Amino acid sequence: MEIIKIDDRKKLAFPRFHHYNLAIRYIVEQGLEQNYLLLPEATKETTELGSKYSPDYACAPFKHTLGSLIEAVNAGADIVIETGGLCRLDYYGALQREILRELGYRCEFVNLAEYMGGKKKEMIWLAKRLNPKVNIPKLLAAVYDGVKMAEYLDDIEALYYRNAGFEAQEGSYRKAYRQFLLEMQVAENHGEIRDGYQKAKQIMENLELRRSQYPVRIGVVGEYFTAMDAHSNQYLQEKLIRLGASVERYLNVTNCHFRAKESALRPRIRDYVQFNMGPTTTWTIHAALDYAKRGFDGIVHVKSFGCTPELDAVPVLQNISRDYHIPVLYLSYDTQNSDTGLDTRLEAFYDMLERKKKVLR
């Protein structure tokens, strides 16, 4: 008689956050030995769903993550995990839990903010809550690999946005990038993560480029979630490379969490800022100054509508713009943005940068 093994593992879900869900999936499946519900790419419906049940005044990341959580519960998640984080993100979990309860959802809800005191003990409590039989050494190894994967994801993405605008064969960079993401989506061990990364890097570095002698270089800075999450910023970086620019974005999980502490960056921007002004404002200003000093042609500042810390960064960016003669385009996102409106602004900005470059050459 055939014995059917019942999969009694729980299905965990996390709100979409750019490509980092692939690393979270790895940690959940390989370290916590539970199932992970990897949501498909967000759509207009995700945003509408999040907006519909959010308070009007909430900043856009609240709405995007709530939309993801509702879709995750509808797709059968047993446990949904809300991000904790800097700024208001830390309070989102409690409010989103209430909203989901009021909507009648009864799944387990874990608010990461309650475990983010930075103590190892708290993380172990969390791991045991998610899987009472968790094997801690195995989990730690998976966390290490997951962090490595996040770094590789950031690295390959940076390579993509720096060069894909100049590919000699249309779609070649995109194809290599998509293949890499697929490999990270199914990776089951350290070796597969490392091999997928090395392969993608090698393929990308060997692809033929037709870079103009003076390519337009644009740096993206701004509020943490919206600057990184492509769906939230309406695929801003993709739009810029399609116009022909080389694009960099310093703000990513690797740079903000693993490489540079706020206190280490602040002395480098002391001519402009004396104090820590908010969650990732130091990273924003540091990156903008770095782009200006490296001779970039323009900066795009991205923030969610109503984001106070990044609003405070605007006058500082204006000072950098004045001192280094570098134009800055300010984009503020809510959940009701028109693609055409954004395209028009980006085209005008890119044309201006290109003309300025020709005149100054």
Ligand code: SF4
């Ligand atoms: S940084 Fe801005 S967008 Fe992010 S949680 Fe804070 S106010 Fe909201």
